[in-house]
Amino acid sequence: xxxxxxxxxxxxxxxxxxxxxxxxxxxxxxxxxxxxxxxxxxxxxxxxxxxxxxxxxxxxxxxxxxxxxxxxxxxxxxxxxxxxxxxxxxxxxxxxxxxxxxxxxxxxxxxxxxxxxxxxxxxxxxxxxxxxxxxxxxxxxxxxxxxxxxxxxxxxxx
Numbered sequence: 001x002x003x004x005x006x007x008x009x010x011x012x013x014x015x016x017x018x019x020x021x022x023x024x025x026x027x028x029x030x031x032x033x034x035x036x037x038x039x040x041x042x043x044x045x046x047x048x049x050x051x052x053x054x055x056x057x058x059x060x061x062x063x064x065x066x067x068x069x070x071x072x073x074x075x076x077x078x079x080x081x082x083x084x085x086x087x088x089x090x091x092x093x094x095x096x097x098x099x100x101x102x103x104x105x106x107x108x109x110x111x112x113x114x115x116x117x118x119x120x121x122x123x124x125x126x127x128x129x130x131x132x133x134x135x136x137x138x139x140x141x142x143x144x145x146x147x148x149x150x151x152x153x154x155x156x157x158x
Contacts, residue, residue: 014065017063051068097129112158
């Protein structure tokens with residue numbers, strides 16, 4: 001297993017993973033990231049400055065990923081942890097922690113001072129991971145992500 005930056009040949013695999021994992025947690029329909037236009041072309045979306053998306057490769061195939069990008073609608077000091085999803089075979093093995101380290105290191109290097117994320121009730125293991133890394137729950141959404149169906153919000157000072 002290794003983590004690397006996304007490449008164009010990974011787009012189809014990541015779109016499939018996002019569309020498989022999000023419905024497991026009831027995150028389908030309007031207001032969820034599953035409908036974001038970037039889902040089908042992640043490598044291009046994260047090629048912009050201060051954007052980075054990482055994938056987890058195991059047995060020669062992409063099995064998950066996560067990224068950092070500017071938080072739309074907020075000052076340039078705020079980024080967002082985006083689309084952190086893993087297939088079931090990766091879960092419970094500490095890979096989420098490795099991915100968080102990689103994403104937060106990039107966020108700091110890119111000059112962000114705060115990292116925001118949105119999630120959903122029922123994604124309890126993910127929320128426990130966020131808290132272990134110091135993310136604090138906040139009462140409402142920040143920025144303009146378009147993810148109005150999310151109901152849990154977290155912020156981390158970098």
